[in-house]
Amino acid sequence: MGTRCGIMSPYSRLFGDHVRMPESLIAVIDALPYLLQGSMVTLVVVVGAMAFGFALGAPLAVGQVYGHPALRRFITIYVWFFRGIPLLVFLFLFYFGLCSALDINLSAFTVAIIVLGLISSAYQSQIFRGAILSLPEGQLKAARALGMSDFKAILFIIFPQALRLSIPGWSNEYSILLKDSAVTYALGVAEIMARTHFVATRTYQHLPLYFAAGVIFLVLTWVGTKALRLLEEKTRIPGYSPH
Amino acid sequence: MRRKRIWGVVLVLSALLILSATFAMAEEKVYINGIDANFPPFAFVDKSGNPDGFDVKSLDWIAKEMKFKVKHQPMDWDGIIPSLKAKKIDIVASGMSITDERKKEVNFSTSYWKIKQVLVGKKDAKITPEQAMIDGNKIGVQRGTTEAKWIDENLLKKGGKKFELIQYDSAPLAIEDVVNGRIIAAAMDDAPALDAAKKKPVKILGGFGMADEQFGYAIRKDDAEFLKKVNEGLKKLMKSPYWAELKKTYIDK
Numbered sequence: 001m002g003t004r005c006g007i008m009s010p011y012s013r014l015f016g017d018h019v020r021m022p023e024s025l026i027a028v029i030d031a032l033p034y035l036l037q038g039s040m041v042t043l044v045v046v047v048g049a050m051a052f053g054f055a056l057g058a059p060l061a062v063g064q065v066y067g068h069p070a071l072r073r074f075i076t077i078y079v080w081f082f083r084g085i086p087l088l089v090f091l092f093l094f095y096f097g098l099c100s101a102l103d104i105n106l107s108a109f110t111v112a113i114i115v116l117g118l119i120s121s122a123y124q125s126q127i128f129r130g131a132i133l134s135l136p137e138g139q140l141k142a143a144r145a146l147g148m149s150d151f152k153a154i155l156f157i158i159f160p161q162a163l164r165l166s167i168p169g170w171s172n173e174y175s176i177l178l179k180d181s182a183v184t185y186a187l188g189v190a191e192i193m194a195r196t197h198f199v200a201t202r203t204y205q206h207l208p209l210y211f212a213a214g215v216i217f218l219v220l221t222w223v224g225t226k227a228l229r230l231l232e233e234k235t236r237i238p239g240y241s242p243h
Numbered sequence: 244m245r246r247k248r249i250w251g252v253v254l255v256l257s258a259l260l261i262l263s264a265t266f267a268m269a270e271e272k273v274y275i276n277g278i279d280a281n282f283p284p285f286a287f288v289d290k291s292g293n294p295d296g297f298d299v300k301s302l303d304w305i306a307k308e309m310k311f312k313v314k315h316q317p318m319d320w321d322g323i324i325p326s327l328k329a330k331k332i333d334i335v336a337s338g339m340s341i342t343d344e345r346k347k348e349v350n351f352s353t354s355y356w357k358i359k360q361v362l363v364g365k366k367d368a369k370i371t372p373e374q375a376m377i378d379g380n381k382i383g384v385q386r387g388t389t390e391a392k393w394i395d396e397n398l399l400k401k402g403g404k405k406f407e408l409i410q411y412d413s414a415p416l417a418i419e420d421v422v423n424g425r426i427i428a429a430a431m432d433d434a435p436a437l438d439a440a441k442k443k444p445v446k447i448l449g450g451f452g453m454a455d456e457q458f459g460y461a462i463r464k465d466d467a468e469f470l471k472k473v474n475e476g477l478k479k480l481m482k483s484p485y486w487a488e489l490k491k492t493y494i495d496k
Contacts, residue, residue, distance in 0.1 A: 009290055034292040092322070100329040108318075108331070188277070188318030188326075198288035198317060201281040201415040204442040 024208035031199040031209060038195040039216050045112050045184065045191065046177045046224075050124075050170075052117030057124030061162075062154055064125065065132050075125070082122035087183050091115050095187050108187035116184070120177055127169035131162040167232040171225040178220055192216055273312035274469070276302055277332035280317035281413035283438050284493040285338035285458075288317060297434075297493040298336040301355070302460070304485055305476030320413075321387050324348055327463055334473065335461040338432065340389045342456075350464055352474050354457030355481060356434075360390045362451050363436045364428040365421060366444040372451045375428040378405035383417035383429035386410040390430045393453050414439070421445055432456075434494055 011029045015021070064075040082090075095111045106114070135158060143153035185194035196213040200206045278286035278294060289295040294315035306313040316332055323339075326332045327349055340358070341351045362372040362382075376382060376398065384391040391410060398404045409426055411417040417429035418439045428448060431439075436447050460477070462470045480486055 030290055034288075034290075037292065092325075095331070096322070096325045096329045105330070186319045186322060188316055188322075190317065194317070195288070195292070197413070198280045201413055202283055202287045202289075204415060204418070204439070206416070206419050 024205050027199070027203045027205035028208050028212045031196075031203075031212070034199065035192060035195050035212060035216060038190060038192040039220060041109075041189065042178065042181050042191040043220065045109070045116065045181045045189065046174065048113040049116035049120050049177055049181075050174060052113060053120030053124045053173075056117070056121035058128055058159075060121065060125035061128030061132060062159070064129055066150070066154060079122045079125060082119050085119075087115070087119060087180055088186060090119065091184065091187055108184070108189050111187060112181070112184035112189050116177060116180060119180075120173060123173055123176075124166075124170075127166045127173065128162055130169070131165035132158060134165060135161055164232070164235050167228055167235070171228040174224045174228065175221045178217065178224065273314045274306070274334060275332040276313055276315045276334050276336050277318050277323050277326055278315050278335075278337040279320040279323065279413075281320070281415060282338050282435060283415075284434060286315075286317075286336075297489055298338060298460075300489055300493075301477075301480060302334070302336040304480050304483075305473060308479055309472050309476040311472065320385070324461070327461060330463070333463065333466065333469065338434075338458055339461050340432075340456040341459040342389055345461065348464075349461040350466070350470050351459035351461055352470065352477055354459045355477060356458040358432045358434060358456050358458060359450055360393075360430060360453040360456070361433050361436050362428045362430055362448040363418060363421060363439060363445050364448045365424075366446050368428075368446075368448065370427075370448065372428070372449045375448060376404060376406050376451060380406045380428075381409055381426040382406050383409045383411055383420055383426040385414045385417060385431065386412065388431075389456060390432075390453060394430060394451075397453075398451075418443055418445055437494075 009030045010033055011021075011026050014029065060075050060078065063071050064079075067075070085093075091111065094115050095106075095108065099106055099111065139157055139161075140150075140153055143157045144150070148156070181189075181191055182193035184191060185197070188194075192213055196209050200209045203209070276299075278296070278299065280286055280288045280294065282296075284296055285298045286294065286296040294317060299315050302313055302315075313334075318326060318332070323332075323335055323337070324345070327335055335349075338356075338358075339345070339351075341354055345351070362375055364370060364375060368375075382394070384394060391408070394408055399406075399408060409417075409420070411420070411429075414429065414431040414435050417426070417431070420426045421429050422443055422445065430451060433447070440446055460473055462473065
């Protein structure tokens, strides 16, 4: 909509206006800073949701393995519930329904983190449950024999080991959350996909821009899984395996 | 030690989460304008990522004149009226047609723009809108728009026509499929159609029988005070020289 005087586009700043390149490339270069800002939004949403999901999911997993039968039943229903509802439906119900009914004014960004976090807590609880169940049963008995209470044994013996074992599961969860976060655009969260769409409708360069968005997602996935792999190696106890 | 470090990380992450949540809630109260940023030239996002467009600049002027603060929030068109009713946004100044059905849900400002509904086809197409809308053809439209509803009710259901109506997320995506040849034409408002014709090998084929519509700003029913303020500002804007300037910058280009 008309170039604005004084503000140079990223493209002209880099190459100058006399260098001719295909329209598609110019559109991508011009959009890149804006899209990368969006990837920060995406990352904050994903990391926030993972942290929130972890804070809820870890106790749920412990409860599901060691808890009272009634508690176990409740957690099973919880997991079924949050794994069963499509993300978009849940986002709409929470944002338009629950927030208005309770008259709390949460921003779309906050709702995105909460909803993704709740769904992630259900998945993360199962990652943890698997990790806890893969530990030999004798460990808990041995801890008890040493005089530890159940709570202490779980917190100091089971939990740290299960945490290490869940890291590979986490990288799965991270890459799924990363892509799920694109759906939050429906509420107006300005993450990568929303921004790609905005630029594409202005410039009519849909394919090159979606291609660029795909590359950004690939890089983010690589960075995240690499970081978790490093964490896995860092937290491994040399020469020790639970089995 | 290791254990402590892990809990430290968890603690920091939760603190960050809470912090971000409180930041989001502590924002100063300003009127939020929900826009469909996929609707150039009325509302879109400029190169540096700021909301721009005919409606955005109009409302900015009105806000300055009537002394209120406004922020433009890009969002999905499908959720725009629910958002308004749920008080997530306070106004929709984003090329919304005034219809009786929408009037049941929200109030509208005085109208500020007349639009025609047109069909857009390939640049080299030698067909009239009637020829495009024959049985078996595919016609594209943006989901949730007045034209989508009108075509479905009047041409398909009552009119007995048997072309296929393909619903898109936005009008530019429908244009994309016109260029690809997946659909023969796309129905949309004339202003975005002109915008598309400047950027893509497409042209306006003509109208398809839908009556002209008026654009207005949508405001919540219980916000009568705000509606009055906006109407007063809009009246001033349309009399000011800035109005012609806006038209020149965004529409007639």
